[in-house]
Each structure stands twice: as structure tokens, then as C-alpha cells.
Amino acid sequence: xxxxxxxxxxxxxxxxxxxWLLRTPAFFAAVSVAVGVIVGGVVLLVxxxxxxxxxxxxxxxxxxxxxxxxxxxxxxTPIIITxxxxxxxxxxxxxxxxxxxxxxxxxxxxxxxxxxxNLPAILHVPLILASAFVAGAAWGGFAGLLKARFGVHEVIxxxxxNWIAFYLSNFMxxxxxxxxxxxxxxxxxxxxxxxxxxxxxxxxxxxxxxxxANSGSFFAEVLRADVNWGIVIALLLATAVWYILNRTTxxxxxxxVGHNRDAAEYSGINVRRCTTLSMAxxxxxxxxxxxxxxxxxTQDITKLAxxxxxxxxxxxxxxxxxxxxxxxxxxxxxxxxxxxGGSRLQVRLGAPSEIIAIVIGTIIFFIAIPxxxxxxxxxxxxxxxxxxxxxxxx
Amino acid sequence: xxxxxxxxxxxxxxxTIAGCQRSDDAGQADGSQPIAIAMVTDVGGVNDQSFxxxxxxxxxxxxxxLGVRISYAESGQxxxxxxxxxxxxxxxxxxxxxxxxxxADAIRTxxxxxxxxxxxxxxxxxxxxxxxxxxxxFQAEQPSFLVGYIAGKMTESGIVGFVGGISGDVIDQFDYGxxxxxxxxxxxxxxxxxxxxxxxxxxxxxxxxSQMFLEGAxxxxxxxxxxxxxVIEAAKEQGRWAIGVDRDQNYLAPEHVLTSAMKRVDMAIxxxxxxxxxxxxxxxxxxxxxxxxxxxxxxxxxxxxVPTALLAEVRELEQQIIAGSVRVPFxxxxxxxxxxxx
Numbered sequence: 001x002x003x004x005x006x007x008x009x010x011x012x013x014x015x016x017x018x019x020w021l022l023r024t025p026a027f028f029a030a031v032s033v034a035v036g037v038i039v040g041g042v043v044l045l046v047x048x049x050x051x052x053x054x055x056x057x058x059x060x061x062x063x064x065x066x067x068x069x070x071x072x073x074x075x076x077t078p079i080i081i082t083x084x085x086x087x088x089x090x091x092x093x094x095x096x097x098x099x100x101x102x103x104x105x106x107x108x109x110x111x112x113x114x115x116x117x118n119l120p121a122i123l124h125v126p127l128i129l130a131s132a133f134v135a136g137a138a139w140g141g142f143a144g145l146l147k148a149r150f151g152v153h154e155v156i157x158x159x160x161x162n163w164i165a166f167y168l169s170n171f172m173x174x175x176x177x178x179x180x181x182x183x184x185x186x187x188x189x190x191x192x193x194x195x196x197x198x199x200x201x202x203x204x205x206x207x208x209x210x211x212x213a214n215s216g217s218f219f220a221e222v223l224r225a226d227v228n229w230g231i232v233i234a235l236l237l238a239t240a241v242w243y244i245l246n247r248t249t250x251x252x253x254x255x256x257v258g259h260n261r262d263a264a265e266y267s268g269i270n271v272r273r274c275t276t277l278s279m280a281x282x283x284x285x286x287x288x289x290x291x292x293x294x295x296x297x298t299q300d301i302t303k304l305a306x307x308x309x310x311x312x313x314x315x316x317x318x319x320x321x322x323x324x325x326x327x328x329x330x331x332x333x334x335x336x337x338x339x340x341g342g343s344r345l346q347v348r349l350g351a352p353s354e355i356i357a358i359v360i361g362t363i364i365f366f367i368a369i370p371x372x373x374x375x376x377x378x379x380x381x382x383x384x385x386x387x388x389x390x391x392x393x394x
Numbered sequence: 395x396x397x398x399x400x401x402x403x404x405x406x407x408x409x410t411i412a413g414c415q416r417s418d419d420a421g422q423a424d425g426s427q428p429i430a431i432a433m434v435t436d437v438g439g440v441n442d443q444s445f446x447x448x449x450x451x452x453x454x455x456x457x458x459x460l461g462v463r464i465s466y467a468e469s470g471q472x473x474x475x476x477x478x479x480x481x482x483x484x485x486x487x488x489x490x491x492x493x494x495x496x497x498a499d500a501i502r503t504x505x506x507x508x509x510x511x512x513x514x515x516x517x518x519x520x521x522x523x524x525x526x527x528x529x530x531x532f533q534a535e536q537p538s539f540l541v542g543y544i545a546g547k548m549t550e551s552g553i554v555g556f557v558g559g560i561s562g563d564v565i566d567q568f569d570y571g572x573x574x575x576x577x578x579x580x581x582x583x584x585x586x587x588x589x590x591x592x593x594x595x596x597x598x599x600x601x602x603x604s605q606m607f608l609e610g611a612x613x614x615x616x617x618x619x620x621x622x623x624x625v626i627e628a629a630k631e632q633g634r635w636a637i638g639v640d641r642d643q644n645y646l647a648p649e650h651v652l653t654s655a656m657k658r659v660d661m662a663i664x665x666x667x668x669x670x671x672x673x674x675x676x677x678x679x680x681x682x683x684x685x686x687x688x689x690x691x692x693x694x695x696x697x698x699x700v701p702t703a704l705l706a707e708v709r710e711l712e713q714q715i716i717a718g719s720v721r722v723p724f725x726x727x728x729x730x731x732x733x734x735x736x
Contacts, residue, residue, distance in 0.1 A: 065484070071477050170591050174561075184496060184562050203506055211507070224480050224507070226473070297473050302496065303560050305437055305594045305619075308471040339470070343478060346467050347432070347485050353439065353468040 028377075029367070036366030040359040047355045054345055054359075061344030062337045066218050070225035074297070076336025077230040078103070081289035082314025083321060083328035084234075084241050085140075085282045089154075090323045091245055092278035093258035098143055098158025099286040100311025101165035104304075105139045106132040106287025108169045110294040111301040112178070114189025121192040125295065128193055132291035133284045139165065140283015141276055148272035154279060162307065170303045185302040195295040196228040228296030235329065237285060242325035244281075254278050286311060319368045331367075338363065430463040431456060431667055432487040434478045436494035438593055439468045442620045444640040445659060449493045449516060451641075452663030459664075460671050462488075475500035483508055489670055491516065491663065495564055502527065512677060514666060516659055517564050525678040530662045533684035534564070535571030535724040536715055537655035538617070540692050540708050541637050542575020544653055545613045546583050547704055548635075555606035557599060557625055558589040559618030565589075567724045568617035568639070568655065574723050574734045586611055590621045599624030607632045613652060615639070626651060635699075642693035653700055654693035661689050685716050 041051030062072045082099040089096035096102075109132045119127060143161055146152035172178055173186050180187045191200055201207040202223050214220045245251040256264040257274045265271045289310065294301060317335050321327025342356040433453055435446040453464040465485065467478040475497050482490045483504065489512045492501035498518040505513045505527040514528040523529055545554045556572050558565045569587065576583050586606050590598045599621035603614045607628065614629065615637035616622035622639055629636035629650040638644065638654030662683055669675065683689035691712070697705060714720040723729040 061481075067480065067484075071480070075477070167591075182563060183498070184560050185499075203503065208506065208509075212509070226476055293473065297476075302472050303591065305560070305592045308473075310471075340477065343467055343474070344481060347465050347481055350465060352441075353470070 032367045032369070033363070036363035039366060040362040043359050043362055044351075044355070047351070049345075049349055049351055049355070054349060054351065057344050057348045058338065058341035061341030066221040067224045068340070070222045070227050072337040072340040073231055073333065074226050074228065075340040076332045077228075077234050077296070078289045078293050078310045079313045079317050079335055080231075080234045080328055080332030081237055081292065082286050082311045083317030083332050084237055084314075084325065085286035085289070085311075086314050086318035087321065087323045087325065087328055088241055088245070088285060089140075089278055089282035090318060091258045092254040092274060093261065094144070094147070094154050094275065094278055094282070096140065096158060096279065096282045096286070097155050097315070098140060098161050098283065098311070099289075099314045100307050100309070101158065101162035102136045102139050102283040102286035103290035103293075103311045104162075104165040104169050104307075105283075106136050106290030107294045107298075107301050108165075108172060108290075109135045109287070110193070110291035111186045111189060112172070114193040114294065114299075115187040117193075118190065119192060121194075124190065124192040125195060128291055128295065129288060132287045136287020136290075137280040137284040139287065141280030143283075144276035144279025147279070148275040162311070166304060166307060169301060173301060173303050180300065183302075185300040188299045189294065193295055194299065195230065195233075195292065196226060196297065198223060199226075199228070226297045228292070230292040230296040233288070233292055234332075237288065238325045238329050241285070245325065250277070286314070289314075316364055316368065320364065334367075335360075335364065428461050428463045429489075429667075429671060430465070430485070430487045431489045431491070431670070432465045432467070432482040432485065433491035433493055433663075434475065434482060434497065435466065435468045436475075436492075436496040436593075437469055437471060438494070438619050440466055442594070443623055443643065443646065444619050445516075445657070446493050448641050448657070448659040449491065449663055452660030452667075453491075455660060455664050456667035460667055462667055462671065469497075472496065476503065479504040479513075483511055488512060489514060489666070493659070495562070512670075512675060516662065519680040519682075523678050523680060528666065528675075528677050529680035530666070531680060531682055532567075532657045532659075532662070532690055533682065533722075533724070534567040534617075534655070534657050534690060535574075535722045536685050536712075537657065537690045537692055538568045538571030538615070539575035539578070539715070539720075539722045540711060541615060541653050541655045542572040542577075543579040543708060543711060544575075544692070544696070544700055544704060545572075545615065545635075545637065546576040546579025547707075548652070548700070549580065549583055549613055551610045551612045552580070552582060553584045553586065553609065553611045555586040555588075555603065555611040555614035557602050557606075557614060557616040557618055557621065558587070559593040559621055560591055561589050563725065565617055566726070568615075570723045570725055570729045570734075572615050572617075572655075574729060574732070577734050578720075590618050592621055593619030594621065596620050596624035596627070600628045603628035603636070604632065607634050613637060615655070617655070638693065642695050644693060644695035644698065648698070651695075653696040656691050656693050658683075658689045658691075661687075685712055 044051040044054050062068055082103055085099045086096050110128050113128045113131055143154050143157040146157050147154045178186050211220045253269045254274050256269055257271050261271055317328055317332045320331035338360045342360055345351045345356050346353060433449055438446045440446050440450045450466060456462050457464045469475050469478055479500060492515040495517040501513050501515050505524045509526055512526050516530050519529040519531050554576055556569060558569055573585050576585050586609060588602050590602060592598055599616060603625040606614050613635040614625055616625040617639045626636040626647050630647040635652040636650055638651050640657050642656060643654045644651040715722060721732050723732045723734060
């Protein structure tokens with residue numbers, strides 16, 4: 001996981017001249033966040049908003065109440081998982097732009113099986129998860145196969161597959177047996193397919209009475225968010241991804257292909273198989289994210305006017321998380337919290353969502369390029385070396 | 395590293411100093427707390443040149459004329475509706491609007507969860523509306539019929555086009571109203587119909603409209619949110635006519651927007667706000683707004699391009715619709731029932 005240590009450029013002299021703090025990854029992360037926040041603040045300032053007030057609102061938007069904390073976690077869940085998908089492919093040297101489409105395929109499968117199949121919950125939920133997994137694996141694996149067999153670049157093919165998934169989903173929702181009357185959405189999934197926490201209960205008469213009686217209490221507040229088991233699944237998936245990549249032969253082969261295709265091939269690894277398999281698993285993970293979103297939150301799929309961005313955000317989440325399994329959990333939580341807290345900026349300060357998106361984008365951008373920080377540190381170190389040792393560094 | 399720190403400190407200082415300048419809109423001068431009204435947009439966003447924007451204009455009108463406090467939240471994706479509504483609830487608003495039928499489920503859930511909070515929605519009606527919820531729907535088929543009538547009379551090629559957003563009850567009103575209007579004016583005219591399956595994809599609107607112009611259409615009506623921007627763009631490029639929707643869209647292309655089928659979401663929002671200020675709240679019901687209420691109609695700018703004689707006919711037609719002597723279909727079934735064939 002830690003193949004991204006600082007590049008040690010100078011001789012042993014650097015160790016003595018560079019303060020210890022400057023060499024820790026945590027320091028770079030902190031500086032990156034700080035710079036991102038400052039530049040984002042300048043953007044806010046230029047747009048005419050008080051940055052301190054604005055950041056205060058974002059923080060309050062995440063931490064001011066149990067509902068907000070829960071909602072931020074709920075908002076983060078899908079992008080943590082799509083981030084894992086992107087990470088998985090990335091470690092094999094593949095850029096999975098297709099998480100968006102795989103997400104849509106997963107939600108489509110979940111919605112269809114959710115209302116069309118009648119099973120007890122103990123079977124229904126696993127059936128949907130397994131089906132979404134298989135469908136996503138096929139969707140992502142197809143792009144991998146095209147790459148392995150015909151050298152079609154996965155960026156191109158997955159972008160195309162995104163659109164195919166998008167229109168396939170919209171087309172399916174238009175079918176008479178799928179569409180819920182008087183809506184632009186599919187039928188609601190059965191209660192047995194739901195993985196939200198007390199979702200049906202909280203709108204029942206009893207639930208409403210309990211919530212009214214206990215309004216303001218911790219649990220009543222948390223229940224106001226769309227709480228679901230998705231985050232638990234996300235953590236399990238992160239563990240699984242970490243385990244496969246770092247503790248299995250398959251993971252070793254995949255990473256070897258990611259480091260150097262030719263060397264991997266030369267050493268007897270089946271690169272084609274790895275390419276297909278990596279994209280298939282990545283696709284399966286992203287599809288699980290879509291299925292979890294339907295089972296845990298939306299309970300149906302709606303005709304999409306634009307792509308929702310769960311998969312695309314996953315790319316950013318993966319990059320911020322340094323393409324490591326657990327890095328995704330933290331970066332996903334950060335990203336999701338910013339998005340959830342950012343909405344409060346609009347409510348309280350009237351900031352247009354474009355400005356909010358630019359500020360969040362700026363922060364994310366700076367976090368995602370700690371390499372820049374490394375370069376700056378290297379420059380500083382070189383100068384320091386020169387001034388103390390008379391310019392002996394390269 | 396010291397340089398970076400210095401830069402950082404200076405930046406923070408600038409931000410702090412400059413940031414403190416802006417702290418306006420605090421309460422009213424007389425000290426009384428104004429009513430707060432909030433709206434949550436659907437995924438179209440508040441600058442969609444159409445429906446959500448019209449709603450926001452109604453909010454701004456309410457602020458300027460009634461002195462209410464206003465705020466809005468845009469939804470990035472469908473699953474944001476719920477959290478946005480809850481955030482608005484926390485912000486302490488008297489009334490929370492959901493703009494657009496896409497939000498129907500979310501707002502009903504919110505209304506059931508928070509029975510003491512007032513909610514309202516544009517473009518949706520329930521059989522059993524909770525008491526803290528108000529539905530507002532428009533007879534959009536009426537202005538669509540009128541612009542269809544204008545299109546039917548003014549087309550030179552005998553072919554006009556209709557571009558829909560995502561098909562459903564709401565867009566059906568525009569679709570069948572327009573078709574009926576064209577047929578009423580000019581039974582031999584042909585109407586091309588295509589759906590963009592989107593309310594936001596302007597590029598798709600442009601390509602659909604360009605195709606329709608290629609097929610000989612000279613007037614295209616778009617009822618599709620921001621997709622219509624592309625339709626207007628295509629009309630501008632090819633020197634044909636577009637018909638705007640929801641708001642008076644003539645300003646988007648003054649020489650190429652013939653007229654607009656207005657659905658005064660702003661009026662509806664303003665009227666409800668006005669009632670609220672007077673302590674009036676028709677919760678649990680559905681308001682149906684049409685020509686009678688002045689909440690729909692053709693755009694004021696129509697007199698720029700539509701001949702006066704034709705406008706006079708349209709005025710007469712309006713009266714006939716209000717009187718009920720001309721019936722306007724709003725879906726496939728009524729289209730057939732009212733004798734417009736298929």
C-alpha cells in the first residue's frame with residue numbers, strides 16, 4: 001500500500017537537513033488540504049461570499065446534528081464504493097471511466113429484481129447483490145475483454161458503455177411493466193429487498209408517533225437521514241479489495257501488470273486474463289454501489305436527465321485516496337461530506353451551486369495533487385542542501 | 395517552508411478582512427421576523443431558463459413585494475431531494491416548495507415525517523394530500539393549444555415540430571394541447587414529434603430541432619426545460635422559428651422565438667406566498683391553475699412577430715376555452731375523445 005513514499009533524491013545529507021515533519025505523508029495531506037481550502041476561499045471571496053462564514057456553514061452542514069453526520073455518511077457511501085472500483089482497475093494499470101455506467105447497470109438490476117421477484121428478505125437481498133455483481137462484472141469485463149483481445153482502449157470503451165447503460169436504463173424505465181404509473185420511475189422495490197434501517201417503520205403510524213414523541217433525540221435525528229446498511233457493505237468491500245490486492249496471488253499478478261505489463265508478461269503472468277478480470281471485478285464493485293443505492297435509498301430508479309456522477313466522483317475519490325482500498329473510505333467520506341455540507345452553503349448564504357462545485361472541486365484538486373507538494377518540498381530541500389553543503393545535490 | 399507559511403498567513407488575513415465586509419440581509423428594519431419560504435429545485439437547477447428559474451423569480455417577487463425571506467437549494471441528483479428538504483426543514487422555514495413532479499415522492503415523505511411543516515409542490519396532485527401539503531398543477535394544455543394555433547396558422551411549409559422532455563402526464567399536456575391547437579388551426583398541417591428523454595440536454599435539443607428543420611418544419615415548439623435552449627439555438631442558426639416554454643423566452647433569440655407557452659410558476663409561487671402572509675393556507679388540497687387564473691397564456695412578446703389579426707383570434711380563442719366552448723385535450727385519451735383523431 002505504501003509504494004508512494006517520498007522520492008529520496010539527495011544523499012544521506014537530506015535526512016539531516018530536512019525536518020522530520022516534512023517527510024511524512026500526513027504532512028503533505030495536511031498542506032494539500034490547507035492550500036485547497038485557501039484557494040477555495042479565494043474563489044468564494046471573488047464570488048462575493050465570506051469564506052470563513054462559508055467554511056463554517058460547510059462544517060456545520062456536516063457536524064451540527066446527528067442527522068447531518070448520518071446524511072454525510074449516506075452521501076459518501078456510493079462514491080466510496082465506486083472509488084474502490086476505480087482503484088481496483090487502476091492498480092492493474094486500467095482507468096475505469098466506466099464506473100458510472102456500471103453503477104447504472106447495478107441499480108437497474110436491483111430495481112428490476114427488487115420489484116419483480118418475490119422472496120423473503122434473507123434470500124432477496126443476497127440475490128440482488130449477487131445479480132448486480134454478475135451484471136456489473138459482465139459490463140466491466142466486456143470493456144476489459146475488448147482491451148485484452150483487440151487493444152481497444154478501456155477509456156474509450158467504458159465511456160461508450162456509460163452511454164449505453166444510461167439509455168438502456170432510461171429505455172427500460174419506459175417499458176410498461178417497469179414504469180410506475182404517474183411517474184418517471186420504475187416500480188418501488190419490495191420491502192424484502194430494502195436495506196435501509198427502519199425505513200418502512202419510520203413512515204408507519206407507530207414510527208411517526210415515536211419520532212414525534214422523541215423528536216430531537218439522537219435516534220430520531222439520525223432516522224431523518226436515509227440511513228442504510230450500505231456503509232457497512234462499503235467497509236467490507238474495502239477490506240475485500242485490500243485483501244485481494246495485497247494478500248492473494250491474483251492481486252499480486254494484477255498489481256504486477258499495473259506496474260509493468262511487459263515485465264509481468266515476461267515473468268509468465270497472463271496479462272490478457274488479468275486485464276479482463278480486473279475490469280470485471282471493478283465493474284462488479286461499481287454495480288454493487290448502484291444496487292446498494294437503490295436498496296438503501298431510492299427504492300426505485302428514475303429516468304435520468306443527466307448522469308448523476310456517482311461513478312465519475314469515484315474517480316476523484318480513488319485519486320484522493322491514493323488508489324488504496326482504505327484510502328477510498330476516508331477520501332469518500334471527505335468528498336461526500338463536502339457535497340452534503342456544501343448544500344447548506346446555498347441554503348444559508350445563497351451561493352449558487354456552480355460556486356459550491358468550484359470550491360469543492362478546488363479543494364479536491366489540491367488534495368489530489370500532493371505530488372505538487374512533493375515537488376515543492378524537493379525544491380526546498382535542494383535549496384537547503386545547496387546552502388548548507390555548497391550545492392552538492394543533483 | 396517559511397515562504398509558504400507567509401503566503402498562507404497573508405492570504406488568510408486578506409480573506410478575513412475582506413470577508414467581513416459582507417453581512418447583509420439581516421431581518422427587517424421594524425424588528426419583526428419575516429416569514430421564510432424556501433424552495434428545492436429538481437435536477438434542472440435554478441438557472442434552467444424555464445421552470446425552476448420561473449419558480450425562483452416568483453420567490454424573488456415574493457421577497458421584493460411581500461418582504462418574505464427566501465432561499466433555495468439545487469439538487470444535483472434525485473437522491474438529494476430528501477436531504478435538501480430536511481436541510482430546509484432545519485433552517486426553519488414557514489413553507490418549503492418542491493419544484494417539479496420529479497420531487498413528488500420525496501416531498502410527500504417529508505410532509506408525512508414533519509406534520510407541522512408546510513410543504514407545497516409544483517406539478518403534482520394526489521388523491522389524498524396530507525394536510526400540510528399543497529399541490530399546484532397547471533392546465534398547460536391551454537397555452538400549448540394557443541401556440542399550436544399560432545403555429546398552425548403561421549407555418550408556410552405545413553410542417554411544425556414538437557420536442558418533448560421526458561414523456562409523462564405533465565409533458566402530455568403540452569404535447570396534446572399543441573397537436574390539437576395545430577389541428578384546430580390547420581387540419582392539413584403535419585406535426586413532427588420527438589422526445590429528448592432529458593430536461594437538460596441542450597445539445598440533444600439542438601440536434602432534434604435541426605433534424606426537424608431538415609425535414610421541412612419551419613416552427614418547432616419545445617416543452618423540455620433546458621433542452622429548449624438548444625431548439626432555440628437551432629432556430630437561430632437556421633433562420634426558422636422556435637416557440638418557447640414556461641417563461642417568455644423571446645429574449646433568448648428575439649428574432650427567432652415566435653411566442654412562448656407560458657406556465658406562470660412564478661405567479662403560483664407568489665400567490666401562495668401572498669396567501670401565507672395573510673394567514674391563508676389551503677393545505678391538503680390541489681390548486682388547478684389555468685387561463686381563468688391568468689396563470690397560463692401566451693407570452694407578451696408575441697406581438698413582435700405574430701400578426702395583430704391572428705393575435706385577436708387567439709384572444710377570442712382564450713375566451714372560448716375559458717367558457718368551455720373549445721375543449722383542449724391534455725392526454726392521448728382526451729385527444730381522441732375531443733375529436734382530434736390520432
